[in-house]
Amino acid sequence: MYFFVSVPSGDGTEGTTTFSIEPDYLYQISFLRSGDYLGMYLRLVVIGGIFIWVIPNIWIKMIFAILFIYLSVFQMMALYQHHRTQMWLDLYPVNPGLKQTAVIGIIRKLGYVQAFAFTFLFIFQLEWLGTMIILIGGLSFVWAYIKLYVKPKLDKV
Numbered sequence: 001m002y003f004f005v006s007v008p009s010g011d012g013t014e015g016t017t018t019f020s021i022e023p024d025y026l027y028q029i030s031f032l033r034s035g036d037y038l039g040m041y042l043r044l045v046v047i048g049g050i051f052i053w054v055i056p057n058i059w060i061k062m063i064f065a066i067l068f069i070y071l072s073v074f075q076m077m078a079l080y081q082h083h084r085t086q087m088w089l090d091l092y093p094v095n096p097g098l099k100q101t102a103v104i105g106i107i108r109k110l111g112y113v114q115a116f117a118f119t120f121l122f123i124f125q126l127e128w129l130g131t132m133i134i135l136i137g138g139l140s141f142v143w144a145y146i147k148l149y150v151k152p153k154l155d156k157v
Contacts, residue, residue: 022102024102024106026102027102027106028106030079030082031076037076037079041072044071044072044075045072045117047068048064048065048067048068048069048071048114048118049118049121051064051068052065052118052121052122053121061122061127062130062133065115066137068114068118069115069118069141069142070141070145072114073110073142073150076106076107076110077103077153077154080099080103080154081157100151104154107150108143108146111142111146112139114138115134115135115142116138118138119134119135
């Protein structure tokens with residue numbers, strides 16, 4: 001969202017200055033600095049990675065990979081409600097659709113990063129079938145889950 005402000009310059013003429021309010025930045029900083037979301041995400045990635053690394057059965061590994069991707073994406077939905085009690089955010093006329101798009105973008109990126117991290121674990125273990133299934137299945141799961149569950153759920157809020 002962009003706002004235009006008429007600002008007098010030093011030579012007596014008026015110029016136009018543009019500044020923007022980006023909800024993406026707000027939610028990214030909230031994810032990184034609140035402590036709850038980043039810690040939870042990293043714990044789920046590490047615990048899921050440990051399960052993938054130590055379980056010998058490839059099919060059980062893939063189930064755990066998808067399960068932990070699901071848990072991470074589901075837990076990050078709470079980020080949308082993180083600033084609901086702060087009145088200073090209501091001073092900026094930001095469309096709620098931009099907020100929703102920002103949160104969905106962050107959740108999508110986090111899900112994709114986790115799917116790639118789990119894919120690299122399968123690569124390091126030289127399990128090529130698991131690598132392909134988790135790469136394609138993990139990315140598809142994140143896309144479908146956001147499209148079919150997260151977006152409709154946030155539309156209701």
